[in-house]
Amino acid sequence: MTIDLHADAHYRMNDQTTGGGHDDSDPDHDHDHDHVADSTPGHDRATEASATLEHGSEPAVRMENVTFGYGDQPAVENVSLTIERGEFLGLVGPNGSGKTTLLLLMLGVLSPDEGRVELFGDPVDEFADGERIGYVSQKSTDAGSTMPVTVREVVTMGRFAHAGHRRLSDRDHEAVDEALETVGIRDLESRRINELSGGQTQRAYIARALASEADLLAMDEPTVGVDARSREQFYGLLGDLNDRGITIILIEHDLGVVTDRADRIACINRTLYHHGSASSFAESDALEAAYGPNSEIVHHDH
């Protein structure tokens, strides 16, 4: 099984060779799990100068020995992983493997039973800069299906963490305009969100994250129910945003797409089976270990 990694515009092969943020001796970085030896040379590719300039150099997310269960049912066990700024991480695993739980733990929506989570260097429960995280939940697409809300109103929600209780300023409205422009749905701004197609809806949610000027974008299976062409455009957009220095964490059920697009892959099935570069994931036996035998990565032509 081999994977052809496309060196396309969104796949940043060039600016990844000289990583200043961390190196192979970084103890937190994907060596401390036992299922798969992460043997990728040069896995320190994911550094992003523009992101580190502004807010120091702590990783976007750091998880140490995180365990979480719903009642007696463990959902995530002893996971340690670090996501550097500017990284594009694909989070994969079979159905019910705890991907969403892991993401919610990273974002501080859930609190771990054991272990420690940091967001941009702060313990997650003390992290207060809500505007720095853009989140698109699995349910975002059907949330508020009967609720009358326009695209513009949804995108404006991205400014609410900035505004607090004050009135929205001109700056807020400009940020919304820019975000709508960037994802190319300015002409749809006064449409009801639930009248949009799946692809347009996803763009609206991305715009919400952009309006909030988030530097971490976390998405839970955003392309479910989106047609192939819109999905292609969507990944193009994600690539562009990643190039601008935005850290991306993406849960995706389609392994082909995610291994093509993401820099790094974390594969979990309750425990972490693999965390390393996309190519090392394809070469490893993590896929089989996590998903069971007869699994393979299906690539899409594009």
Add this chain to the structure above:
Amino acid sequence: MKYDTRLRLERLGVFAVGVLAVVMLAFLAARGLAEYSSAADLVATRLVDGGCALGSVAGTRLLCFNFVWYSVATGVLVGIVGPLIGSYVVHREMALIGETLAHTAFAGVAFGIFFGSATNWGVSVLLAALVTGIIGAFGVQYLSSRTAAHGDVPIAIVLTGSFAIGTIVISLGRGFGGVSIDAYLFGQMAAVTQSGAQLMGVVSVVVIALVALNYKQFLFITFDEQAARVARLNVSAYNTLLILLTAVVVVGAMQILGIILVTAMLVVPVAAASAVADSFREAQYLSIIVGEVSVLVGVTAAFLYGLAPGGSIVVVAIAIYLVAVAVADRDSAVAAGA
């Protein structure tokens, strides 16, 4: 009609409703201060005289009576704050919770009657209803956070349980009080007292101020609670505030609508508005307009024909809802055909 034009018209409508509400609040405040200030007394008297003169031109002497003003003022305010809170309650799928709060408030009404031996919507009954309504709000909040997503079985148990306690207390009281509970169950025009109307005035000012202050936060948690959590909004605090405001509005609105029908004022105008509106703001404007029209038409009919005001208000609101749904269907059919 173009969205901008429509929004401008709706703003005009809301403004008119606002003017009406300010007049009513001024009347209630002036009546409250009349004891201490002759100027306030004069203001109240002038307002009634003015209403009386206007009403006489339209062929009714109803507005010449103070008690009518209390009912109308309460109705006008209910027509605003009901849909205002309702637009969050409905889209959070908390309609059943509103109903439950009305029924827990009924237990309070029953206790208020039992211990206060009141015969109308006296302030003691309303305060008792407010207390049990708020206790109910916390109880429901606790239950829905403990059980799987809006689990409706525990809520149904609280709803029927508190109503059961209310009926027991009422039947005990009836043994020696002979109180009629019809006014409480179905609402009664002439039963709105001065203090009851004034309580509604205070409630309305507080609710409108808090919704205005927290508009963004309420909208965010209503639309996408998980994302609001990630954006570090204190979701559970806003949820608690919202449910408390719901309890307060429900208790104030019970005077006109009665316990059984009070939820309709939170739900029906919002449903009508949501069928035709594009934006949340537009829906909120429209629902207030629908609520106000329903109240004014319903209250007038109730006075003229001696009907239960709650019933006539709700029937008018539902009629508007049906029209709105028909209009929305036609619009989408036109859009699909185009």
